[in-house]
Amino acid sequence: MKIVKCINCGVYNKNRDHCKNCGTLLSYKKRREQHIKAEKAERLEKAKKSPPSFIDNLQQHRYMVYRVLGWILYSGFLVVSAIGAFIAWLVFAIAAG
Ligand SMILES: [Zn+2]
Structure with a gap:
């Protein structure tokens, strides 16, 4: 049995991935995985939003x-x-x- 104290609200949870009180993810490993996933998604989103070479070309074209x-x-x-x-x-x- 694993008892983990919620970092968000301080409630003790037994064998849970998410806090029974506030729903915060308790597992450090899972939090880390989620963080990495979020970072990857953010990077992908940024790459989608502003492809630098494309913008540069457009700007140069516009100035011309x-x-x-x-x-x-x-x-x-x-x-x-x-x-x-x-x-x-x-x-x-x-x-x-
Ligand atoms: Zn909590």
Whole structure:
């Protein structure tokens, strides 16, 4: 017969894996197994949530898109400015002519 004191509520349990009062796991070995299992699950969950290389690739890809977008907007602005300047020159030339 094995009597184990519950670490959670202090109740003595005879030949039990779980505390009869609060349900806490009493066996050190089982607690350890459960802890290892939980840690493994957590690691797996983390790996699922944030695969680093995938995120890095996505971020780089996104920055590249932003850069290209910025470049397009900038060149678009330049073209519009050039057309505006050309029209202004044209109007001036017609008015002067
Ligand atoms: Zn207990």
